[in-house]
Amino acid sequence: MKILVVGAGAIGGYFGGRLLEKGEDVTFLVREQRKEKLQQTGLKIRSKNGDLQVTPKLLTKDDSSQPFDVILVSTKSYHLEQAIKDIQSFVGPETMILPLLNGIAHLELLIKAFGEKQVIGGLCFVETTLSEDGTIVQTSPINQLVYGERTGEKTERIEKLEQCFRGTKAEFVKSENINQDMWHKYLFITAMSGITAMMEAPIGPIRDLESGQRTIKAFLDELVTIMEKIEAPIQQGIAEIQLNRMNSMAPEMKSSMQRDIEKQQPTEFEHLQGYLLTQAKKVTVSVPILETIYTKLKLYEEKQKTSSNL
Structure with missing residues (x-):
C-alpha cells in the first residue's frame, strides 16, 4: 500500500519511520524547511524499541503525485485545517484517511472535507518529542497505534491495512470498536x-x-x-x-x-x-x-x- 504521512514530527515521523523500517512504501508530506533538513540528516529515531536512521521519500504540498492508499494525519489540531488543504491533491476516491489526533472534534472537519466513507478511526499511545537537532526521541517503551472502521465492520480495506501494519517494531492494533x-x-x-x-x-x-x-x-x-x-x-x-x-x-x-x-x-x-x-x-x-x-x-x-x- 502507498502510505502518505502528513508531517515527519514526533508522532508521524515515529510510526511512519517504523513502517519504512519494515519496508513499506511510505512518503512524508513536509514543509520545505523540514524537507531540506531531512535530506541532509535522514529521519532519525532514538528509541527504547531500537534506534533508526533512514532516508525517507519526501513531498511538499506543491509537488505532484498519484493518490495514496492511506494518509496518516498526525498534526496538532490547530494545524488541521491547513493539513486538509495540503493533502487534497493526494486523495483519491479509495484513499483512507487515518487520523491520530487527540480528541474527537477533528472527525467532523475530516468528514466534511473528504466524506464519511474515507475517514476511518485512529488513535495512538506514544511518548515522543523532537530534539533540537530534529531527532525523534521516544522516552517510554509504549508505542501503540490503534485503528479501525468507525462502523465496526470487518472490511476488505481494513484487512489489507492490517497486513500492511503487521510485523513492524511498533504495536499496530486493529479495533472493532474504534469509536469507543x-x-x-x-x-x-x-x-x-x-x-x-x-x-x-x-x-x-x-x-x-x-x-x-x-x-x-x-x-x-x-x-x-x-x-x-x-x-x-x-x-x-x-x-x-x-x-x-x-x-x-x-x-x-x-x-x-x-x-x-x-x-x-x-x-x-x-x-x-x-x-x-x-x-x-x-x-x-x-x-x-x-x-x-x-x-x-x-x-x-x-x-x-x-x-x-x-
Missing part, C-alpha cells in the same frame, strides 16, 4: 493534560497528595458526566479505569500539553478541554474543575499572543 476507543482516549488525555498543565507538575507528585488524588477523580467524574449526557459511546466504570491507569503511570510522566507549555508553544486546549466545555454548556452540566483548567489555559494562550505581538 477514541472516546476513552479522549477522556484520558483531556484529564491527564488538564491536570498536569494546571498543576505544572508530572503526574506523580500530584497523585501523591490526598488533595491531588481527589482532584483527579473529581475531574474524571466531571468529564464522564458530560460524555454520558451527550451519549458518547463510553463504557460503564471508565472513570475508575482511567484513574487506575494514571495511578500506575511512571511518576515522572508529563502530558504533551504540559511539555508544550514548558517550551512556550501553542496547546490543543480548545480541541480537548474547550470542546467538552462547549458540550457541557449545551447539556447544562456543572463542571467547575474543567472551567478552572480551561481558564488557566486560555490565559496562557492570550499571554502567548501578546508576547508574539511585541
Whole structure:
C-alpha cells in the first residue's frame, strides 16, 4: 500500500519511520524547511524499541503525485485545517484517511472535507518529542497505534491495512470498536493534560497528595458526566479505569500539553478541554474543575499572543 504521512514530527515521523523500517512504501508530506533538513540528516529515531536512521521519500504540498492508499494525519489540531488543504491533491476516491489526533472534534472537519466513507478511526499511545537537532526521541517503551472502521465492520480495506501494519517494531492494533476507543482516549488525555498543565507538575507528585488524588477523580467524574449526557459511546466504570491507569503511570510522566507549555508553544486546549466545555454548556452540566483548567489555559494562550505581538 502507498502510505502518505502528513508531517515527519514526533508522532508521524515515529510510526511512519517504523513502517519504512519494515519496508513499506511510505512518503512524508513536509514543509520545505523540514524537507531540506531531512535530506541532509535522514529521519532519525532514538528509541527504547531500537534506534533508526533512514532516508525517507519526501513531498511538499506543491509537488505532484498519484493518490495514496492511506494518509496518516498526525498534526496538532490547530494545524488541521491547513493539513486538509495540503493533502487534497493526494486523495483519491479509495484513499483512507487515518487520523491520530487527540480528541474527537477533528472527525467532523475530516468528514466534511473528504466524506464519511474515507475517514476511518485512529488513535495512538506514544511518548515522543523532537530534539533540537530534529531527532525523534521516544522516552517510554509504549508505542501503540490503534485503528479501525468507525462502523465496526470487518472490511476488505481494513484487512489489507492490517497486513500492511503487521510485523513492524511498533504495536499496530486493529479495533472493532474504534469509536469507543477514541472516546476513552479522549477522556484520558483531556484529564491527564488538564491536570498536569494546571498543576505544572508530572503526574506523580500530584497523585501523591490526598488533595491531588481527589482532584483527579473529581475531574474524571466531571468529564464522564458530560460524555454520558451527550451519549458518547463510553463504557460503564471508565472513570475508575482511567484513574487506575494514571495511578500506575511512571511518576515522572508529563502530558504533551504540559511539555508544550514548558517550551512556550501553542496547546490543543480548545480541541480537548474547550470542546467538552462547549458540550457541557449545551447539556447544562456543572463542571467547575474543567472551567478552572480551561481558564488557566486560555490565559496562557492570550499571554502567548501578546508576547508574539511585541
